[in-house]
Amino acid sequence: MRPGTARTRIAVLVYGLASAALYSGLLPLWEGFDELYHYGYVQHVSTTATLPVIGKSSLSRELWTSLDYVAISHYIQPYVYRPSTSFPEYFHLPDAERESRRRGLDTIPSAFQREPSPRDNYEVKQAPLTYLLLALVDRLLAGAPLPLRVLALRELLSIATIVLLWFGTRGLARRLGLEGPAETASLFAIFSCQMLYGNACHIANDALMLPWLMFFLDAVIDSCQSPTLSRSARTGFLMALGILIKASLLIFLPFAFVAPVWILIQRRASLRQAARLTAVSAGIILALAGPWYVRNLTLYGSLTATLDTTSGVGPKELLSAAVSVPWRESIAGMAHSALWTGNNSFTTFSASTLDLVLFLLALAALLYGLRFRRSLPEVITVSGIAMYCAGLVYITLSFTYSSRGSVTAAMPWYMQVLLAPVIALCFLGLARWRRWGRWTAIATVSLWGYVALATWVAKLIPLYGGFEEAHARPRQLLAWYFQDSARRDSILANLCPAPLALLNVLFVAVLATLMITWIRVLAALLRGSALGFPPHELP
Structure with a gap:
């Protein structure tokens, strides 16, 4: 193995860790998928040393009160059942009001952590391991302000996830025979996916x-x-x-x-x-x-206590739902949302760009299929992916039936578990083709790098910094970054759990590690004689 390849793999890990740290610090409280209720589970365990029970366990008074001070997505406003502030409303508040709200959030009485609220916690049915582990840390931080506790748990969970995913993916790559620049390119693609961080950087068991x-x-x-x-x-x-x-x-x-x-x-x-x-x-x-x-x-x-098993969803209901699901639109929607979903705000990326990403992945999958080998590692990996896809079909049918057709696709956080094995197999396929594989890999890495860069510069920072245009144009963004910096800094300083200075440092670190890693991965792929593809696998 070339020393440069090993250094690039480490650079990918550093890039992933920096991205996770920034995402965790930037994401406003309760903007992660169902995070209010997932953290409520953690807090129940940390304050009572007991497992919660559906119908008996509620959010704490602290969490219920926090909704008076934070901004939340307009998508979830109808479901919190109390007055709340949307992001556009929050952005138009005077600076003094935002600062007052942040002080109120930081000074919610610690006694409220142990007091119940009127709001039941519907996430307490989740399997317990993640919550038990996080509760140990939450108990140690009980005296800290709520935003600091949430930030600490996010950082701990997301960094552990990124490190474990890096090692786990490398282990599977080694067993599949994926090595050299092809392996590094697959790692870069995985750690450039926005929804990886959407899953890993909020408090929940999905990470x-x-x-x-x-x-x-x-x-x-x-x-x-x-x-x-x-x-x-x-x-x-x-x-x-x-x-x-x-x-x-x-x-x-x-x-x-x-x-x-x-x-x-x-x-x-x-x-x-x-x-x-x-x-x-x-x-x-x-x-x-x-x-x-x-x-x-x-x-x-x-057995699972999930909604589908406790609400009478059986074979007859699933069959009825299967007939009514618009499968083409459902699959397309799941594919797009698996790549990019703007947290609880459910914003998205350019559809044409995501279509191109999916096209390149489909091409790589086709090339892999044409050179598929019936080796044990490949058979097991493909079978595992297929089995989970069957589970996604079941989840889709359950959602369709229980929502009476208003939801006809699995939620985006269900698909992320397949990200790493699917991309590993795609790049394994590219490694088995000399010309097609090389140029498809270069195009794929180039596009993933662009999406990652645009995610931070044109989507996430503007989304939570007060940029209110639905479609960001370069001239508008430049004006916003350089001419509206005081308002942006005021919003980010009071809305995000991490201090503004830390956000700025992490933003620079992410951009620097992204550019360095992107260039190194592309340079390795462009060196035709150093692709790292096993010679016996070239046609």
Whole structure:
């Protein structure tokens, strides 16, 4: 491996960490998907040392009161059931009023953390692991102002997610045979996706799903290639962690037992040996995750306690929904939102640009399909992606039925778990084609870099800094950055959880690491003799 390639991989990690730190600090309170309720779960555990129960656990008085001081998306205003301020309304407040609101937010009495509010917390049905871990830190920070606590938990969760995802993706790439500049390019694309940070940089259990799948696929591959009791134990342990992170990961449960089945098919072991491997995985899963799911059955009469399983959605209802879903529009909407969704404001990026990103990914997937190899790592990875896609279909049908057709697609945060394995396979496909692969990789990296740059400069900073034009034009943006800086700084200083000085430092760091990494990745791809694609895989 060339030293330059290793340095570029590290640069990608630094770029991802800087992006996560800025996103966490920039995102206003409760602008992350359902973050108000997810943090309410964390706070309940940290203040009561008990698990919450649906119908009995509410948001704290502190969180309920915080809605008097923050700005929230007009999309969720109707669902908070109390007077609130939208972002446009907040932007037009006098500077003194914004400063007064921030002081009020910072000085909500700490006693309110333990007092209930009239608002039930509908997220307490979520699997508990992420919330238990965050509650330990939240308890240590109980005396800090609310914005500082939320910022600390976001930074901790997002940085852990980025680091774990980097290692997990590298592990899967190694097993797939993806290496050199092709591997680095795939990492750059992954860490340039806005929705990666939309998932990872707010308090919720969605973040840890992203690296979990990579480590789980690595474990399944290793267990099938060389089945041992220790590897079966590792697979079972990771499966248990997964379903304690998010109940939707139960769809991967059959994968925990692929190795015993595989060695029986290959006649590499006896039935007794396969049974021992199965028993090890099953025993660990039942011991670690069993109590939580028994609790769900006891309290709610449902294994997962999710809305679809507690509201009477059965096969008949799913079949009825399947007929009514406009599948072409639904799939297109999910693909777009998986790449770019402006948090709870649900703004989006240029549709034509996202279409081009999707076209290049589809081309890479086609090239991969034409050179697909039936190796164990590839079969397991493709099967895992296909299995989760089946789960997305189920989620889509559940949403369609329960919303009576007003929602006909899975929410964007459900798709992010597939980001890393899909992009890894796409770049593996490109690595198997000399001319087509090289130029498609260059075009893909160029476009992802542009989207990442525009995301920060033209979308997110303006979105939360008071720029109110729906479509940003270069001349307007330049005028806003240089002529309206005092108003922008006032808004960001009072709206965002991170201090303004830190936001400015992180903004410069993100732009610098993005440009350096982007140039290094493109330079490696442009050097035809140094593509890093295995010579035996070239046509």
